Amino acid sequence: MDKLPLRKYFDKIRFVFFTSFIFCLSLLLLNYYMTACDYGVTFLLFNMNDAKQAHMPKPSNSCSGQYIYVYDLASRFNEDLLKGCHSLSKSIDMCPYMSNLGLGPKVSKKSNEKVLLKESFYATNQFSLEVIFHNTLKHYKCLTNDSSLASAIYVPYYAGLDVVQYLWGGFNVSIRDASPKELVKWLAQQPEWKRMWGRDHFMVVGRIGSDFRRRTENNDDWGTKLMLLPEARNMSILSIESGSKENEFSIPYPTYFHPSKDKEVFQWQKKMRKVKRPYLFSFAGAPRPYYNYLSSIIRNEIIKECQSSRSCKLLNCNAGHNYCNDPVHVTKVFQSSVFCLQPPGDSFTRRSTFDSILAGCIPVFFHPESAYNQYLWHLPKNGSSYSVYIPERDVIEKRVTINEKLSKVPKSEVLAMRKEIIRLIPRIIYRYPSSRLESVEDAFDIAVKGILGRIEAIRRNITNVNYTIS
């Protein structure tokens, strides 16, 4: 009987001991957790320094205001063009470039590791964007089959693959315009169209706008008149070079790098930060015939200067030199150079601009339409923060030599511009279409944000005036 109090006493001790133990254990766990958090925070900050603008907060679950509806078009407007890829272009077989969801053949030779990363590089054709974009949109997080929910309506027409069949070979205008006309006729009959007269519709084309802006019915004129059709003028059109600032928006040409993990992007940025750049400047390109007057003169001048300067590396893209379509060669030249010359060619813009940004090489422009008046969603407003501008006229009239101009840029400015260029890398690459990046915002994400914002602005405009969405 007298044992009982003692037992109670022990019970109490055990209780206190047990509680303390749990308490200590909790503290330990909490401490561990906080340390883990600390690392998390440090890691995030570290990455933010790497690529400030490329990071966005984790996407919220809500898709409100971001839903996109994709039309189910007749296959002749997209899938059939892919099936007929062998005969699309007279000069090259497009089929290899259509592989891997439009990215083209994978670059996987072991010998390339030093220049590229082991994975995620493809020999992407410069005109593949419409296919890549469509395939990426198929994995967009806010797709809807209910068009009444949609903030934007995507028209998956491969206008570039369609027109390339007819750009050369003397096809008359009625053949060239047949598909575009058929497409808009179909669109205008859809209930989705009637809601806002197509003002919430968008298209993405992988060629330059002027291929679709034929102003006359003259067979000698270039391209189709797709973008001048009244229906197309109500839509927003994304292309690699815009021909009108009203409803056309330019977005980056596709480059060779299509990562499927954030880690690969950071790894590549780090590599480009460290790489040695023995050449002051480089040029990858070919002369232009004299009828393309300004491009012809400026390119001749650039080639002449480059050949006579030991600090310039020339990658000759004349017929017979195929290095210019080789991701390894191009990237190797650009990552060995401080500046990369981007003169106009057949048109103002060049895919090469994005290849040079990818390689951490500061682009040198000769015309404001080559970039400053184009990629407004993707590139900084302030052109001097990431590039050098040498007015075309100064070169043509021989008022400057490129070598002298570039060698006079202060070292501190070079470093600041390169830092900015490397920060821009995530914004100008298109990820692997079926992948999702965690914290990196790529060119696709920025384009989608841009188009949703633009359509929202139109909707607000219309609603304010005299229209309410039923």
Ligand SMILES: *[C@@H]1O[C@H](CO)[C@@H](O)[C@H](O)[C@H]1NC(C)=O
């Ligand atoms: C839309 O419908 C198609 C065909 O029924 C289906 O495969 C797809 O998953 C649907 N998509 C969404 C976002 O509901």
Ligand SMILES: *[C@@H]1O[C@H](CO)[C@@H](O)[C@H](O)[C@H]1NC(C)=O
């Ligand atoms: C255009 O070319 C096609 C095929 O060559 C021909 O059938 C058609 O009659 C031509 N149209 C005009 C208006 O010349």
Ligand SMILES: *[C@@H]1O[C@H](CO)[C@@H](O)[C@H](O)[C@H]1NC(C)=O
């Ligand atoms: C284009 O939109 C305007 C309103 O902005 C509308 O009046 C016109 O009918 C539309 N055109 C077509 C072809 O739908």
Ligand SMILES: *[C@@H]1O[C@H](CO)[C@@H](O)[C@H](O)[C@H]1NC(C)=O
């Ligand atoms: C543009 O960037 C350059 C270089 O970073 C800077 O010196 C200049 O002040 C900037 N201009 C504007 C208008 O912000």
Ligand SMILES: *[C@@H]1O[C@H](CO)[C@@H](O)[C@H](O)[C@H]1NC(C)=O
């Ligand atoms: C909104 O309406 C005004 C006046 O009609 C027009 O100038 C402007 O371009 C419109 N904005 C958009 C985004 O459509």
Ligand SMILES: *[C@@H]1O[C@H](CO)[C@@H](O)[C@H](O)[C@H]1NC(C)=O
């Ligand atoms: C309403 O909008 C349509 C299409 O833009 C225009 O034709 C019409 O004049 C507008 N009406 C009023 C009252 O503003």
